[in-house]
Amino acid sequence: MPTHCCVPLCTHKGYKDTKTGEKISFFCFPKEQNLKRRWLHAIRREEKNDFKVTTTTKVCSRHFETTDMKKSLAGIVTLKPGTVPSKFSWTVTSNKRKAPTTRPEPTMKVKKGDQIETLESIEELSQSSTASSILEESELNIKETLYELKKKLEEANTRIQSLESENTMLKTKLSALEVRFKTTESRVFTLEHFTEDEEICYYTGFPNYQTFLAVYNFLDPGEKGENIRYNGNNNTSVDDDFYNQADESEESDDELLDDVEEKSRKRGRSRALKPIEEVFLVLCRLRRGFCERHLGHLYGISQSTVSRTLTAWFNYMYLKFSKICIWPSREKVDETMPECFREKYPTTRVIIDCTEIRWQMPSSLLLNSELFSSYKNHVTLKGLVGISPSGAMTFISQMYPGNISDKEIVSRSGLLDLEFEDNDTIMADKGFTIDDILPLGVNTNIPPFLGDSSQMSGDDVVKTQQIASLRIHIERAINKIKNFHVWDSVVPLSLFGVVNQMWTVCAFLCNMQDPIISV
Secondary structure, eight states, rough: OOOOOOSTTTTBBSSSSSSOOBBBOEEEOOOSHHHHHHHHHTTTTOBBTTTTTOTTEEEEEGSSGGGEEEETTOOOOOOOTTTOOOOOGSSSOOOOOOOOOOOOOOOOOOOTTTTHHHHHHHHHHHHHHHHHHHHHHHHHHHHHHHHHHHHHHHHHHHHHHHHHHHHHHHHHHHHHHHHHHHHHHHOOOOOGGGSHHHHHHHHHSSSSHHHHHHHHHHOOOTTTTTTOSSOOOOTTTTOOOOTTTTSSSOOHHHHHHHHHHHHSSSSSSOOSSOOHHHHHHHHHHHHTTOOOHHHHHHTTOOOHHHHHHHHHHHHHHHHHHTTOOOOOOOHHHHHOOOOHHHHHHEEEEEEEEEEEEEEEOOOOOHHHHHHEEEETEEEEEEEEEETTSSSEEEEEEEEETTTTTTHHHHHHHGGGGSOOOOOOEEEOTTOOOOOGGSOTOEEEEEOOOTTTTTOHHHHHHHHHHHHHHHHHHHHHHHHHHSSSGSSSSBGGGGGGGHHHHHHHHHHHHHGGGGOOOOO
């Protein structure tokens, strides 16, 4: 603990005043910068090479008024908020010199002839004494006035230095803002230029600007993006183990979202783009497939900033959209079922199919063997998609290695764990031989197999054509997802941690577009 004070001319040491016997306390400088500067100004010190304010720099209680301090029940002395030291050796007013007392008149006996001379000499002596005392008082007043003027001059100089440093800082900020304003003003690729329906549909896939605003308001990133976690290990996927995707997470999606929003409270430097511009950037990346470097040039930011922004938004949108239940009830399916299904297959609950996206070939031969798809003759990732008879996306699975079978994906994806009713039917292609794993009362509706005969019967041909005419809608739905041109090229390994989020977000956004079937 410190035993000395940093105030100039304060020579007392220890925790007890040797003169009065009072207990002395020591106080650290405040952390608030404005109050800290007021302390430094009060004690007449500046932070230079010979003096630095640290945690051990203290000011003793001798320099504070008793009303500035408070004592707790435990006997701990603390300062009241906003207190500034005010008692110093240079602020103590000096005691004015008392005027000399009037000298008594001489009592000696004088002759009548000398009486007038004696009175005159006494009067002269009194006048000279009064004049000297006035001069002394005047000299003291002048010294005090000079001291006060000198103190005010030092305070004015300190204030001028503070204002000059503040002015320099403000000029630096102004120049930075001017550069940023010129950059923003010269940037043509902004959301304000693409508010027309045709333009917004081209860059985002939404039918109009109102739909874009509705999605943005639902995401609710905050006025300055405070609800999104930009920093930290953003490349960490919500699904930690790609090959163990069937395991259920211990935390719900709501808890994960709350955790992300709670960790995002740490403020860093201000973002280069507004949240609504970042949403537009993310949709341009997904819908048009713009590479990160190209987006950096369009928005005047670095490629690394674009990458961090995209990763943060993929995770955030995935968690926000996961709160919406897209699996409809039996009543809702019947209510929106088109006539083509109602006439032929009214018990259809969902139409499913698998699709693949090409993946960058990893250096590991083991991973190559697990990801290689003989159907695509390439390393791929495979996912399961389900739609209702009306064409809306009702099920979106995670992505799996390309060599996995359709039946295995249905088993792992969690589709069969959803709520089904008796006599519900799942419409699928021939590859989905899943009758043995379906819940009780649920059936499949797949095209008939050729069997041992070399030719199908007429009924089988008609049934195949009828199923194919309706099952084509799942192909159209998958094509809507792949109309997000980010899937046109081979997906790089750098997106391994967020590929599930990207695929789910693209599939979910298809529900914001115009339906593929007219009800």
